[in-house]
Amino acid sequence: MEPIITRFPPSPSGYLHIGGARTALFNWLYAKKTKGKFILRIEDTDAARSTTESVQAILDSLEWLGIDWDEGPYFQSQRAPIHAEYIEKLVACGAAYYCSCTPDEVDAMREAAKACGKKPMYNGKCRDRHLEKGPDTVVRLRTPDTGVTVVEDIVKGNVAFQNAEMDDFILQRSDGSAMYNLAVVVDDLTMGINTIIRGDDHLINTPKQMLIYQALNAAVPVFGHVPMVLGSDKSRLSKRHGAMSVGEYQKMGFLPDAVINYLVRLGWSHGDQEFFTRQDLIEKFDLEHLGRSASMFDMDKLMALNARHIQSKSPEDLAAFLLPHLQDLQLTAEDNVFTHGVIQTLAPRSKTLVEMAQAARFYYQDTIEFDEKAAAKFLTPDTMGILQHSAKGIRALDTYTEASLEDIFKKIMDDSKLGFGKIAQPIRVAITGTTVSPGIFEMLLVLGKEKTVCRIDAAVKWIQEQA
RNA sequence: GGUCCCAUCGUCUAGCGGUCAGGACGCUGGCCUCUCACGCCGGAAACCCGGGUUCGAUUCCCGGUGGGAUCACCA
Numbered sequence: 001m002e003p004i005i006t007r008f009p010p011s012p013s014g015y016l017h018i019g020g021a022r023t024a025l026f027n028w029l030y031a032k033k034t035k036g037k038f039i040l041r042i043e044d045t046d047a048a049r050s051t052t053e054s055v056q057a058i059l060d061s062l063e064w065l066g067i068d069w070d071e072g073p074y075f076q077s078q079r080a081p082i083h084a085e086y087i088e089k090l091v092a093c094g095a096a097y098y099c100s101c102t103p104d105e106v107d108a109m110r111e112a113a114k115a116c117g118k119k120p121m122y123n124g125k126c127r128d129r130h131l132e133k134g135p136d137t138v139v140r141l142r143t144p145d146t147g148v149t150v151v152e153d154i155v156k157g158n159v160a161f162q163n164a165e166m167d168d169f170i171l172q173r174s175d176g177s178a179m180y181n182l183a184v185v186v187d188d189l190t191m192g193i194n195t196i197i198r199g200d201d202h203l204i205n206t207p208k209q210m211l212i213y214q215a216l217n218a219a220v221p222v223f224g225h226v227p228m229v230l231g232s233d234k235s236r237l238s239k240r241h242g243a244m245s246v247g248e249y250q251k252m253g254f255l256p257d258a259v260i261n262y263l264v265r266l267g268w269s270h271g272d273q274e275f276f277t278r279q280d281l282i283e284k285f286d287l288e289h290l291g292r293s294a295s296m297f298d299m300d301k302l303m304a305l306n307a308r309h310i311q312s313k314s315p316e317d318l319a320a321f322l323l324p325h326l327q328d329l330q331l332t333a334e335d336n337v338f339t340h341g342v343i344q345t346l347a348p349r350s351k352t353l354v355e356m357a358q359a360a361r362f363y364y365q366d367t368i369e370f371d372e373k374a375a376a377k378f379l380t381p382d383t384m385g386i387l388q389h390s391a392k393g394i395r396a397l398d399t400y401t402e403a404s405l406e407d408i409f410k411k412i413m414d415d416s417k418l419g420f421g422k423i424a425q426p427i428r429v430a431i432t433g434t435t436v437s438p439g440i441f442e443m444l445l446v447l448g449k450e451k452t453v454c455r456i457d458a459a460v461k462w463i464q465e466q467a
Numbered sequence: 468g469g470u471c472c473c474a475u476c477g478u479c480u481a482g483c484g485g486u487c488a489g490g491a492c493g494c495u496g497g498c499c500u501c502u503c504a505c506g507c508c509g510g511a512a513a514c515c516c517g518g519g520u521u522c523g524a525u526u527c528c529c530g531g532u533g534g535g536a537u538c539a540c541c542a
Contacts, residue, residue: 011542046541076542103540119469120538138540156472165470173540180542204471204537227473227535234534262479265491269480272490291480293473294535301479301492311505349504359503409501424501436503 004036006195007188008069009076011043012054015245016061018297019199019229019237022263026197026226028067029264029285039191040072045183050077061246065256066278074191076183083178086186086216087139087171095215096171098137099126121167139172141211149207154224155290156200161207169208181205185212193221197287200225224287226267227294237297249302253325253352255313258306267291275308307351315340318347325357331364338363341446345438362432363447368455370462374429383426384463386412390427391456400449402441409440430459 006027010020031038040062044050059073090096101109101122110120122140131137144163151159171182178186188196203225213220231241243249249259261276268291270276270284310318319335322343326333333339342363343356350356362368370379379387393408394400412423424440431452437443444452 009542013542043542049541106540114468159471161471170540175540177540179540184542199536200472201536225472230535232478236535266479272481274479274491295479298478298492304492307505348506351504419501421501428502434502438503440501 002194004031004034004195005039005191005193006031006036006197007039007041007191007193008067009041009043009184009187010058011046011049012051012058013046013049014054014057015247016058017237018244018246018249018263021061021065021067021246021259022229022266023198023226024062024067025065025260025263026224026268026285026290027195028069029281030195030197030287031070032282033285036195037070038068039074039193040069041074041076041187041191042072043076043180043183045076045177045180057245057247061250064250065246065260071191074187076187079183079187080177082190083183083186084172084176087178087182090141090171090212090215091139093215094142096139096141097127097129097168098131098133099140099168099170100129100131100134100137101125102136119165122169124168127168136174138170138174140168141171141208141215143168143208143211149210151203151206151210151223153203153206154222154287155292156203156225159203163207166208166211171212181208182212185209185216188221189213189216189218194219195222195224197224197226199228201228224290226290227292229266230294230296232296232298234294234296241297253354253356254302254306255309255321255353257313258302258309261309262302262305266295266297275305275312277312303351310347310350310353310356313347315343315347318343318353322353322356322360325353326360326364329357329361331357331361333360333364338446345442345446349438359437362434362437368431368433368458370429370459371434374433374435375462378426378429378435379459379463379466381463381467384460386416386418386423386426387430387456387460387463389415390423391453391460394444394449394456395453397449400445402445405441405444426459427456430456 008024008027010016010024016024028038030036042055042058044055055073062069087096091098106122109123109125113123114120126140127142143166147163148160149163151161153159169181170179172178206223206225210220229237231237233241237244243252246259250256257278260278260281264276264281264285265274268285269289273280276284319339322339323333323335333342342360346356346359350359389412390408393411394405397404397408409420409423412418413420416423425435428437428440429435431437431443431447447455
């Protein structure tokens with residue numbers, strides 16, 4: 001059994017698109033799963049649109065997602081000599097020929113064909129003229145006029161195309177550069193790629209590529225065309241549907257594992273399982289369970305999955321991902337015990353790392369600003385006594401533990417005949433400035449005795465100043 | 468328009484001739500509870516339509532409808 005060799009060939013005309021990330025993922029997973037090889041190839045033949053910044057952005061995104069490659073990145077633009085060599089071979093064996101028709105002439109042919117109610121195609125004028133290479137000649141493939149080319153697609157099944165529908169398409173431009181279909185085939189062939197998973201927008205040029213393989217007397221790879229990811233209105237994903245680039249998801253506070261999990265589930269399934277670790281995916285991914293219909297991107301579901309991945313990770317692992325988001329909020333935090341504690345209290349209640357960073361704010365601030373409504377309700381002369389008592393009790397503690405804190409609260413409850421909530425809320429506001437936070441005890445424990453007392457004192461002082 | 472692909476709750480999907488059509492997100496009723504979450508228990512919610520094939524179709528075939536892709540000296 002030959003090893004599976006897959007590839008991902010982005011064209012660097014922008015960031016890494018979320019849909020592109022998904023096809024990269026499918027190829028990567030399949031290679032991993034089968035212990036094959038995954039090759040990265042940058043298709044930068046379109047010099048006008050390709051930039052080195054885009055190349056870097058794509059590489060960065062792949063790295064962030066944790067998609068690594070066994071070979072490459074290769075650059076298609078550097079392979080022009082190889083493309084030319086294969087084109088010559090094709091001409092030499094008669095499978096392709098030079099054509100001197102100008103673009104205008106070809107346009108006219110198309111118009112003429114359309115006028116007769118036929119499909120606009122090049123009419124094969126130079127097919128048998130046996131032209132030599134000239135300054136303005138292109139190379140065209142001699143495509144069969146009859147018969148069918150059948151794509152044996154692993155997700156779509158057999159798809160038949162009438163050869164008569166295909167005209168003699170261009171392999172090499174008049175400037176000597178290779179056209180897409182020729183370049184991909186030659187690259188895939190020379191790189192030994194035998195499995196191609198790509199978006200089904202490519203299904204239509206697959207027969208053309210097969211014809212090139214056949215003309216080259218080469219084995220056709222296995223094709224799998226996965227449906228595209230659509231926006232919320234079922235149209236092709238675009239800016240107005242929200243974030244499209246992988247980098248944006250990083251900024252929004254998603255974990256790469258969650259993005260991967262979500263993307264793979266969009267078009268692939270493993271029974272009822274929704275949550276997958278990276279390792280699960282590598283073990284369980286297969287081509288048999290790829291879906292055939294297009295799917296819509298659902299941010300809510302990504303969020304939910306992200307929350308689950310946050311919950312499943314250790315504070316240590318999470319810290320590395322959270323730190324940059326804390327920095328975005330001008331919060332200075334280190335990957336230390338305190339931050340791990342912070343994360344522990346916040347992880348079960350955060351859907352994204354951005355949310356977590358915002359919720360973590362109070363832990364790192366020296367002075368707490370009280371939310372107006374929260375203060376009006378819970379920092380009042382009525383609650384001042386509770387705050388004073390708890391500050392006094394906590395200050396006197398030798399051992400600062402959940403149990404000892406609980407004792408203090410119990411005592412205040414007994415003395416004041418108030419329920420736990422009546423005591424917890426004022427303290428919560430004193431500590432965080434708001435009415436929403438992690439549990440009182442876990443929070444106070446993480447914060448530490450000093451800061452806890454200090455903040456309660458500050459709240460008391462604030463109440464006195466209001467009066 | 469030609470060619471090609473697709474069609475199960477609002478969304479992602481399981482299903483591979485006989486199921487009370489299952490799960491997840493979202494929505495929603497309740498429980499838990501120091502707030503918010505988490506968690507737990509329950510609910511509403513789908514087989515696009517019409518023909519066949521079959522004892523029996525969500526499932527197989529054909530047609531329709533709808534959606535998508537693609538028709539370059541772009542990739």
